[in-house]
Each structure stands twice: as structure tokens, then as C-alpha cells.
Amino acid sequence: MSGQQLLREIGKSGVAASAVGLGTWAIGGWMWGGTDEAESIAAIQASLDAGVTLIDTAPAYGLGRSEEIVGKALKGRRDTAVIATKCGLVWHTNKGKHFFDQNGNPVHRYLGRDAIFHEIEESLRRLRSDYIDLYITHWQDPTTAIDETMRALEELKASGKVRAIGASNVNAAELEAYIAVGGLDAIQERFSMIDREIEADLLPLTQANGISTLSYSSLALGLLSGVIGPDRIFSGDDQRRDNPRFSVANREKAAAFATTIRPVADKHAASLAQTVIAWTLAQPGITFALCGARNPSQALDNARAGTIRLDAEDHSAIDAAIAAKLTAMDR
Numbered sequence: 001m002s003g004q005q006l007l008r009e010i011g012k013s014g015v016a017a018s019a020v021g022l023g024t025w026a027i028g029g030w031m032w033g034g035t036d037e038a039e040s041i042a043a044i045q046a047s048l049d050a051g052v053t054l055i056d057t058a059p060a061y062g063l064g065r066s067e068e069i070v071g072k073a074l075k076g077r078r079d080t081a082v083i084a085t086k087c088g089l090v091w092h093t094n095k096g097k098h099f100f101d102q103n104g105n106p107v108h109r110y111l112g113r114d115a116i117f118h119e120i121e122e123s124l125r126r127l128r129s130d131y132i133d134l135y136i137t138h139w140q141d142p143t144t145a146i147d148e149t150m151r152a153l154e155e156l157k158a159s160g161k162v163r164a165i166g167a168s169n170v171n172a173a174e175l176e177a178y179i180a181v182g183g184l185d186a187i188q189e190r191f192s193m194i195d196r197e198i199e200a201d202l203l204p205l206t207q208a209n210g211i212s213t214l215s216y217s218s219l220a221l222g223l224l225s226g227v228i229g230p231d232r233i234f235s236g237d238d239q240r241r242d243n244p245r246f247s248v249a250n251r252e253k254a255a256a257f258a259t260t261i262r263p264v265a266d267k268h269a270a271s272l273a274q275t276v277i278a279w280t281l282a283q284p285g286i287t288f289a290l291c292g293a294r295n296p297s298q299a300l301d302n303a304r305a306g307t308i309r310l311d312a313e314d315h316s317a318i319d320a321a322i323a324a325k326l327t328a329m330d331r
């Protein structure tokens with residue numbers, strides 16, 4: 001069955017967005033072998049045209065590049081989008097904990113009040129906006145108390161620059177600390193058919209506390225899209241290049257999985273990616289599924305997933321196929 005684009009609320013914020021979200025990490029280029037600005041802008045606009053309102057970005061995606069492209073794509077139509085962006089991976093200071101270098105710039109995990117107030121202005125400028133719908137701590141900073149970070153975010157919310165607050169890459173203790181302070185609307189975590197760790201620790205906490213969960217890498221970096229065959233070569237700084245996740249054995253398992261669930265996909269006139277995303281959105285506790293796309297064709301493919309409603313029979317068939325074909329993956 002297929003229907004309207006599925007919409008859901010971000011925590012208790014009152015902000016609603018499409019359950020399928022466009023991820024723009026690849027659009028920033030870094031770790032994805034580069035970016036094509038015109039294709040990226042077209043992908044963002046195609047998503048919006050197809051009813052995908054949630055656009056996820058971050059300053060770290062190409063040191064501002066992804067946010068800038070999102071800002072350009074949304075020129076004249078900012079109010080049709082729900083922008084999620086992030087703070088806490090900084091390159092303007094060496095405070096906090098060193099995380100990685102990007103283009104020769106040391107990037108630190110730092111969530112002190114001073115940096116958050118600096119970062120939001122940079123993001124707003126790049127995004128050509130005066131507010132951010134969902135502002136998320138990107139990675140957790142062991143040098144700053146969550147209490148200080150949340151007070152800064154709450155101040156931004158009170159000023160109208162932020163509409164909802166999220167945290168990403170948290171462990172259970174950190175999530176409990178956020179919950180204890182109060183005001184957290186969402187978490188953003190890796191989750192897909194082959195990355196289900198959060199079902200055990202984080203999802204019970206979010207479900208009990210009215211917090212939304214945005215899954216990231218919902219297609220396992222494209223492995224579950226059904227189109228990455230044994231001959232696909234990743235070039236440049238593409239993170240998939242020497243990644244065991246993309247071993248030939250894993251690609252064969254993904255292909256066997258695709259064949260097994262083809263009847264379910266066909267029943268909905270759906271692609272494999274659409275079927276995977278629709279399954280993801282139906283998992284208990286998963287509110288939004290972020291899916292990266294860097295051209296209009298991928299964007300439209302993923303957008304339609306938000307109109308597909310799988311039934312109980314479909315879920316049984318997919319769950320059996322996951323258990324039979326997607327086990328003992330190289331990682």
C-alpha cells in the first residue's frame with residue numbers, strides 16, 4: 001500500500017517533519033570522494049518537491065560545505081524545510097578533545113557554552129537562515145558537563161534561534177544525563193538492518209521519555225541500496241574504499257537479501273532502498289530515517305519510501321530474510 005508522505009513530531013517540540021529525512025553528509029564531499037554542487041542542490045530541491053521536509057546537515061560535513069549547499073538550495077523556500085544541524089565538532093579552537101583532522105584542520109569535540117554560541121552564528125550564516133529547527137550535539141565532549149551544554153542550548157531555544165534540541169552518538173549514561181537535565185527532543189544514532197545495537201540500550205530510554213530517534217546511515221552507507229555490485233570501485237577519500245563493510249562477501253549477502261525480499265518490494269512497486277527505509281521507519285522507537293542522497297534520482301527514490309506502508313506479512317518476510325541473509329557481516 002502506498003499513501004501520503006509520513007510526518008512525525010520531533011520529541012515534544014511541536015515541530016513536525018517528514019519521517020524520511022535527507023542526509024547531506026555526502027553532499028559535503030568529505031569522506032565520500034567529493035561533491036558536485038549542482039547535483040547536490042538538485043537533490044535537495046527534488047526531496048522538498050517530493051514532500052521530504054527534513055534535511056540533516058552538520059558543520060563538520062566538509063567544514064561548512066554541506067551547510068552552504070543546503071543554504072543555497074533553500075534560497076526562497078527556507079520555510080518549507082525542517083533543518084537539523086549540529087554543534088560540537090569545532091575547528092575554530094583547540095579546546096575539548098581532539099577527534100580527527102580534516103583538510104589539515106584539527107577538529108575537536110567541544111560543547112562548551114562559548115563554542116556553541118560561536119558555532120550557531122556560523123551555521124545560521126551558511127544556512128542563510130535565522131533559526132535552526134533541530135540543533136544536535138554531534139559527538140559527545142568528555143571535557144564539558146552535559147548540564148552546561150544543555151543550558152546553552154536552552155538559551156538558544158528561548159531566543160528563538162533553535163526550535164528543538166537533539167544529541168547524537170550518545171551512550172546510555174550520556175542519554176540518561178540529558179534526560180535528567182530535561183529538554184531533549186531527539187537523538188540521532190546509527191541504525192539499520194545490520195546496525196541494531198541501539199535496540200538494546202538507547203531505544204527503551206527514548207521510548208519511555210517521549211524522545212524521537214533519527215536513524216543515520218539507514219542504508220548502511222549504501223550497502224543496502226541494492227545497487228552496489230561486486231564491481232563498484234570507491235575512489236578518492238570515499239570511506240567505503242577499504243571498509244570491510246563493503247567486502248565482496250558483504251556485497252553478495254546484500255544481493256542475496258535483495259533477491260529474497262524482491263516479492264515484497266514488487267508488491268509495493270518499490271525499489272530495494274524504499275523497502276529498506278520503509279522497514280526502518282516501522283521499527284519501534286525509530287521516528288525518522290535519515291538517508292543520504294547526492295542526486296535527484298536517489299533523492300526521489302528515498303522520498304517515496306515515506307509513502308509506503310508495509311503490512312505484518314511484509315514484515316515477517318523481511319525479518320526472516322534479515323535473519324537468513326544479513327548475518328555475520330564483515331564490519
Ligand SMILES: NC(=O)c1ccc[n+]([C@@H]2O[C@H](COP(=O)([O-])OP(=O)(O)OC[C@H]3O[C@@H](n4cnc5c(N)ncnc54)[C@H](OP(=O)(O)O)[C@@H]3O)[C@@H](O)[C@H]2O)c1
Nearest residue numbers: 023024025216217218219220221222225273290291292301
Ligand atoms: N550524527 C552522526 O554522527 C551521523 C553519522 C553518519 C550519518 N549521519 C547523517 O545521516 C545521513 C544518512 O546516512 P549516510 O549518508 O551516512 O548513509 P546512508 O544513508 O546509509 O547511505 C547514503 C549513500 O547510499 C547511496 N544511496 C542512497 N540512496 C540510494 C538509492 N536510493 N539508490 C542507490 N544508492 C543510494 C549513496 O551513495 P553512492 O551514490 O555514493 O553509492 C548515498 O550517498 C547522513 O547524510 C548524515 O546526514 C549522521
